[in-house]
Amino acid sequence: MQAFDPTALRGDLASARFEPGPTDDKLILSMGPQHPSTHGVLRIMLELDGEYIVRAEPVLGYIHRMHEWMAEQKTYMQFMPNMGRVDYLHAMAWNWAWAGAVERLMGVEVPERAEYVRVAVTELNRISSHLLWWGAYLLDLGAFTPIMYAFDDREMILDILQDVTGSRLTYSYFTIGGVYGDVPADFAARCLAFTRHLRSRLPMYRDLVTDNVILRGRCEGIGEMDVDLARRYGATGPVIRGSGAPVDTRRAEPYGVYDRLEFRVPTYPQGDAMARYMVRMDELVTSCDIIDQAVSALPEGPVQAKVGKTVKPPKGEASFAVEGARGKILIHLRSDGGPKPYRVKLRAPGFSNLSVFCELSRGTLLADAVSILGSLDLVIPEIDR
Amino acid sequence: MSVSQLIEEAYTGLKSLVIGLGVTGKALTQPGVTVLYPMEEVARDNLASFRGHVELVGKDEDPAVPKCVACGACVKACPSDCITILCPIPAKEGEAGGEVKMGPAPQKGSKTPGAVYVDFSLCSLCGQCAKTCPVDSLKFSDNPYMVRFDRKEFRIDLLARLKRLAGEGLE
Ligand code: SF4
Ligand code: SF4
Numbered sequence: 001m002q003a004f005d006p007t008a009l010r011g012d013l014a015s016a017r018f019e020p021g022p023t024d025d026k027l028i029l030s031m032g033p034q035h036p037s038t039h040g041v042l043r044i045m046l047e048l049d050g051e052y053i054v055r056a057e058p059v060l061g062y063i064h065r066m067h068e069w070m071a072e073q074k075t076y077m078q079f080m081p082n083m084g085r086v087d088y089l090h091a092m093a094w095n096w097a098w099a100g101a102v103e104r105l106m107g108v109e110v111p112e113r114a115e116y117v118r119v120a121v122t123e124l125n126r127i128s129s130h131l132l133w134w135g136a137y138l139l140d141l142g143a144f145t146p147i148m149y150a151f152d153d154r155e156m157i158l159d160i161l162q163d164v165t166g167s168r169l170t171y172s173y174f175t176i177g178g179v180y181g182d183v184p185a186d187f188a189a190r191c192l193a194f195t196r197h198l199r200s201r202l203p204m205y206r207d208l209v210t211d212n213v214i215l216r217g218r219c220e221g222i223g224e225m226d227v228d229l230a231r232r233y234g235a236t237g238p239v240i241r242g243s244g245a246p247v248d249t250r251r252a253e254p255y256g257v258y259d260r261l262e263f264r265v266p267t268y269p270q271g272d273a274m275a276r277y278m279v280r281m282d283e284l285v286t287s288c289d290i291i292d293q294a295v296s297a298l299p300e301g302p303v304q305a306k307v308g309k310t311v312k313p314p315k316g317e318a319s320f321a322v323e324g325a326r327g328k329i330l331i332h333l334r335s336d337g338g339p340k341p342y343r344v345k346l347r348a349p350g351f352s353n354l355s356v357f358c359e360l361s362r363g364t365l366l367a368d369a370v371s372i373l374g375s376l377d378l379v380i381p382e383i384d385r
Numbered sequence: 386m387s388v389s390q391l392i393e394e395a396y397t398g399l400k401s402l403v404i405g406l407g408v409t410g411k412a413l414t415q416p417g418v419t420v421l422y423p424m425e426e427v428a429r430d431n432l433a434s435f436r437g438h439v440e441l442v443g444k445d446e447d448p449a450v451p452k453c454v455a456c457g458a459c460v461k462a463c464p465s466d467c468i469t470i471l472c473p474i475p476a477k478e479g480e481a482g483g484e485v486k487m488g489p490a491p492q493k494g495s496k497t498p499g500a501v502y503v504d505f506s507l508c509s510l511c512g513q514c515a516k517t518c519p520v521d522s523l524k525f526s527d528n529p530y531m532v533r534f535d536r537k538e539f540r541i542d543l544l545a546r547l548k549r550l551a552g553e554g555l556e
Contacts, residue, residue, distance in 0.1 A: 078464035081511035145409055152418050159431070166436030166525060172511045180512060184434075208408040213398040309517070 040380030084170035100320035177305030223372035237327025242276035244269035459514035
């Protein structure tokens with residue numbers, strides 16, 4: 001039997017690979033995978049000097065679900081429910097990305113009404129995702145009340161979406177060439193009522209949280225990121241818009257009917273956690289504007305294009321990008337002409353946004369790392385595909 | 386930092402805290418928005434569009450008999466393999482009699498299902514089965530309250546369920 005050697009106790013694989021720093025007065029700390037502020041099973045190895053972070057390394061792979069591999073085992077339509085699981089907070093955008101990629105591959109023309117419905121439900125879902133982020137972020141920073149307000153307003157969206165899609169979280173509403181079923185007759189009226197309600201609540205949100213000294217103290221000047229850094233890491237969505245770059249897939253590569261709608265892309269130049277916070281708060285208004293226009297212009301007609309019973313795209317490749325609540329979602333498909341995709345690549349925004357964290361957190365306090373991590377709005381299944 | 390700056394900072398800090406408390410205080414007087422679940426239940430009309438597990442749709446003339454023609458399309462479309470449809474295997478010529486064997490749908494000559502099961506513990510509520518059914522024989526039930534002690538109990542016999550529901554409807 002081998003003699004007991006205390007220096008051999010080096011922890012698990014991740015901590016064993018995490019090289020200690022040049023001096024041995026640093027503390028190695030694992031944040032997560034069950035830390036409440038990592039929202040899911042993200043683990044971050046930290047090297048601390050006192051309370052200051054010297055180095056941070058995310059450790060991935062706790063909920064690896066092999067979505068890309070699964071896609072290759074199922075037919076095009078059978079894979080659709082998985083899209084709601086990649087990013088469970090903005091399932092509609094992933095639905096759209098998948099449906100869009102297959103439609104592009106097959107050259108399917110989506111009916112007008114379906115396009116408008118898609119815009120409306122995707123934006124509703126974006127609002128619900130931002131509201132949940134808002135509540136959860138403030139929960140990370142130590143405020144409990146806001147998440148209750150956020151859930152109250154989010155409830156209205158979930159009710160609308162439940163009537164449209166049948167589920168409340170992991171929607172699988174899109175089909176190849178349209179949407180699963182038509183919207184109920186009072187859909188437009190309820191959407192308009194909701195946007196009116198949300199607009200009236202936003203001043204309260206501002207009073208309660210945005211203007212609050214504690215939030216400002218925790219966010220202003222924390223995790224500053226300039227545009228170059230964001231570009232270098234491929235950050236997208238509110239993260240790069242919080243650094244002042246008006247990058248938005250809805251504008252850059254218009255899909256659906258976004259090129260017919262008027263909306264503003266909010267940007268803030270400061271690049272700190274507060275700027276990212278403000279971008280998301282402004283996006284609530286942007287999404288309300290888009291919903292108002294989409295449901296007012298909702299044309300009559302079918303919601304499903306004629307697609308054969310078995311979806312069999314021709315040989316070839318296609319990619320389709322949409323703007324999710326967290327940034328650019330891209331799906332690249334390669335078909336060999338069979339009923340199942342030959343190869344699938346998902347590009348998830350959360351992964352690139354997380355990569356920025358290592359650089360942002362260097363030299364900050366441990367408590368600030370929480371506020372940086374929250375301001376990136378990560379959803380872990382997206383990172384651990 | 387000068388004294389006036391200190392006082393100003395304390396003032397703005399206190400002001401924003403009081404505003405925040407005011408918002409919270411106002412909410413105290415508002416009615417609650419949640420349902421205290423085990424004591425109250427969600428209103429029935431809120432569940433009309435809810436997707437519970439799938440269930441069979443009965444024929445218009447006889448609600449206890451499903452419209453299903455045992456074609457097996459739903460079994461093939463389901464991404465999670467949760468539907469089982471069995472129908473009697475027709476006896477080969479010359480071996481008439483004996484007990485009826487059941488086999489997975491579709492079977493040549495069988496147009497009625499002998500048994501339909503859905504394993505709700507696998508179902509992802511995607512709706513592919515209902516979408517592919519050529520005779521619209523599947524729909525989502527509005528049954529949100531499902532509590533069981535054993536995972537096996539989520540294997541639901543849909544034919545029995547349809548018969549039971551039809552019986553309740555006739556009363
Ligand atoms: S809803 Fe989807 S997962 Fe559930 S039984 Fe039907 S096809 Fe299968
Ligand atoms: S697709 Fe419809 S008709 Fe065919 S086996 Fe399934 S339920 Fe029956």
